[in-house]
Amino acid sequence: MENLAPQEGLIERIYWLIRLRWIAVAGVIFTVLSIEKIANIPLRSLTLYTIAFILGVYNLIFFLYLNRIKRNSPPDLPTIANRVANIQISLDLLSLTALIHFSGGIENPFIFYFIFHMIIASILLSRRASYLQATFATALFILMVSLEYFNFLEHHYLNGFVAYSLHANKIYILGISVAFISTLYLAVYMATSISVKLRQKEKILQEANLLLEEKDRIKSNYVLRVSHDIKEHLSAIQGCLDPVLQGLTGELNPGQKDLVRRSSERTGKLMSFVRALLEITRIKLSKEMETGPFSLRKTAENAVNFVEARAKDKDMRLSYNIDPAVDVITGAQIYIEETIANLLANSVKYTPKGGRVDMKIKDKGDSVLIQISDTGIGISKDDIPRIFDEFYRAKNAKALERDGTGLGLSIAKEVIERHKGKIWVESEEGKGSTFNIVLPK
Amino acid sequence: MAKILIIDDDPDIVEAMRIVLESKNYLVSSSKSGDDGLRKAEAEKPDLIILDVMMETISKGFEVARDLKKSQKNRDVPILMLTAIKESTGLDFKNEAGDEDWLPVDDYMEKPLKPQELLSKVESLLGGR
Numbered sequence: 104m105e106n107l108a109p110q111e112g113l114i115e116r117i118y119w120l121i122r123l124r125w126i127a128v129a130g131v132i133f134t135v136l137s138i139e140k141i142a143n144i145p146l147r148s149l150t151l152y153t154i155a156f157i158l159g160v161y162n163l164i165f166f167l168y169l170n171r172i173k174r175n176s177p178p179d180l181p182t183i184a185n186r187v188a189n190i191q192i193s194l195d196l197l198s199l200t201a202l203i204h205f206s207g208g209i210e211n212p213f214i215f216y217f218i219f220h221m222i223i224a225s226i227l228l229s230r231r232a233s234y235l236q237a238t239f240a241t242a243l244f245i246l247m248v249s250l251e252y253f254n255f256l257e258h259h260y261l262n263g264f265v266a267y268s269l270h271a272n273k274i275y276i277l278g279i280s281v282a283f284i285s286t287l288y289l290a291v292y293m294a295t296s297i298s299v300k301l302r303q304k305e306k307i308l309q310e311a312n313l314l315l316e317e318k319d320r321i322k323s324n325y326v327l328r329v330s331h332d333i334k335e336h337l338s339a340i341q342g343c344l345d346p347v348l349q350g351l352t353g354e355l356n357p358g359q360k361d362l363v364r365r366s367s368e369r370t371g372k373l374m375s376f377v378r379a380l381l382e383i384t385r386i387k388l389s390k391e392m393e394t395g396p397f398s399l400r401k402t403a404e405n406a407v408n409f410v411e412a413r414a415k416d417k418d419m420r421l422s423y424n425i426d427p428a429v430d431v432i433t434g435a436q437i438y439i440e441e442t443i444a445n446l447l448a449n450s451v452k453y454t455p456k457g458g459r460v461d462m463k464i465k466d467k468g469d470s471v472l473i474q475i476s477d478t479g480i481g482i483s484k485d486d487i488p489r490i491f492d493e494f495y496r497a498k499n500a501k502a503l504e505r506d507g508t509g510l511g512l513s514i515a516k517e518v519i520e521r522h523k524g525k526i527w528v529e530s531e532e533g534k535g536s537t538f539n540i541v542l543p544k
Numbered sequence: 545m546a547k548i549l550i551i552d553d554d555p556d557i558v559e560a561m562r563i564v565l566e567s568k569n570y571l572v573s574s575s576k577s578g579d580d581g582l583r584k585a586e587a588e589k590p591d592l593i594i595l596d597v598m599m600e601t602i603s604k605g606f607e608v609a610r611d612l613k614k615s616q617k618n619r620d621v622p623i624l625m626l627t628a629i630k631e632s633t634g635l636d637f638k639n640e641a642g643d644e645d646w647l648p649v650d651d652y653m654e655k656p657l658k659p660q661e662l663l664s665k666v667e668s669l670l671g672g673r
Contacts, residue, residue: 339556340657346560349659351567374656 113144207261223292361370379510397436406443456478476537551581552596
């Protein structure tokens, strides 16, 4: 647990570090400019700009490299990301040491900026690697201070900021060193204590999540078995009722016929419910959908055909318009057809006689937008967030149609999300609804 | 009159189908298992076989269909397969029926069976004879 490396999201955090580094480059240039122009302290500005430039160059290189490995996503991506983070922080420490050296060395108060690197290391790296970076920073600091002290390196006096050069003042060096080095290690200690705990929590949450998914899968399997058994019996019941209803076992009197018809209809409704339940459960359990290229145009037209008769019965105007650029997309054709047909059927069902249902399919470059609008009863504001939940039915829908599984839209959502698409609804109660689907091509 | 053999392990469904088919004077016999069905098919030489896809095992119906199509006697007897399989396996039968290697049946029907639908399928399968 101690050296638990943060792998989830490490790449994102490295991008964050790269963004920070751009700010650092701008910060260096701005600070050097203002110190020279406003505070009138002479600086080796050209050297400092050069270091800022080098900082910018390697930042760009890391940015491009990261983009490339992210795209290829090799199996050892976490290891590579970890190594990249380590190298970047070490390079940053080197750059900061160079910047400090050329702008006063131990006299420069920006020396405490090393703390930021310690915090960044603690967030990005394991605890051990963070302490190693702290040790590397300490070594660089001691090296710089000693080389300046023994005059192996030129000291760049911050004339005007400190009263006199401090690089050879033993007491000052000792004081700053103790404060600086202890600050570095304490910063790592504190920051890693927090981030290690956070990582542990993150891991526990991930495990809990996996467990929940597993439980959900077990539940789905159970639902699948139970509904399948129920459906077998329903099939038999319906299979037995229908010949009786059709008089194949002899003429029925009107009372008998009425009751058998009711039984048969109710069995049919229960059957649709069980079918919908089986369908959504099966989609949830399937790891992958069988996908392939298909014509969305034809599929959408099939779906329209499916509801045409029902729309006609209600004197409704059913129209559609498909962008000429829309044709072949990749996906699970049967499910997409079913989803579109389902939404159209809903629109027809919940739109009063004489109303309108319209479907538009637009080309959006690498995706398509399918819009199905109606002039129906609409969905209330309270119901909109829950309309895609399993078994949920809006109040006005229930009032209009007593029977309904409450599963149609959750199946649609499951199908669309499996295609990495999006589905949402815009609606005003009493005026109508528009269901929108975005599907990647 | 045409002889129809029903191979299905659900006695209630068999009985319902028997009543529907007998109303049109077909001669109906039935069998509760795949193996028994194969034996009966050999012995009775029916004009049509109605075969449930799921019996002892999920794929018993497929095996029986393949065996029937291999048999000297019954090679040309049309098979109407009964499925409830779309719900349990997600397979769509629409494009598969008629594929000799994959699913050697002549037509298929989803349960529950509407009497009229059953009769018209049976009629059209027998019609060609």
